[in-house]
Amino acid sequence: MMLSSELGPHILLNAGLxxxxxxxxxxxxxxxxxxxxAHDLGGIPLTQSMANFNRRCVEWAAEEFRWPGYEPADLYAVSKVLNEPDFPPLFGLHSMFLNARVVRHHKGKAVLTKAGKSILGAHGKLQALLFDRAFFDSDPYGGDPRVIEAGLWDIRHILSVVGNRLADWVSLPDFTEWSVPVEIFPTTGPLGAKHNAILYVALNAVRPLSWLGLIEVVNGQGGMGDLGGRHLRKTSLFDKFVRLAILQTGTASVH
Structure with missing residues (x-):
């Protein structure tokens, strides 16, 4: 079941996986x-001050998710008491679910909407929904057409790079140069424009792609802080899930 992405008709997503x-x-x-x-509880209680998921939910998620890079030992090493912002994947999911209107805040709880209930158990549909939300929410320019025209944020082009050039391991600096125009990034900071471009791509493209299981990432000898040492390649899921259409006047072909 192929669906057009909300990011544009030229991106097709397999929601039937x-x-x-x-x-x-x-x-x-x-x-x-x-x-x-959330469904089993009849809603997740929210904190009064920030409307975040309550601590019980955060502690449950830390143990249940087993998210790569955010294992319980990693989380508790930073903070002995976990709140939602201390667990970025949970914080991101909360935001995406609200923006996608599969949950809403009602009487101090995050409760499933009708759309949220309809997607329970439908993993393929959820993957497609989260793909759109991950890139809508990660785009710091909010889909500004002027930015897209400048080539700074063109998700179709980035996906094309992944599909065509990441069959084997590629360094993050190389992926960055293929994905965005490095020369138009600000030169401020001690490491210059290329570092700023690499950081931008790591946060806004690599992270959502890896969270969606579409690429895998290995770190260099310098660990998580060594952006230049990171290497990426696409997973088998990428070609099963993403199709890119070549748009022509009145028609579109898929490859």
Missing amino acids: PLPDLKVSPLCINGMKLLAY
């Missing part, structure tokens, strides 16, 4: 766990 194909997507697998948790 079965669960075994999607097990590499922590966003989909754990997003479904969170929806089921």
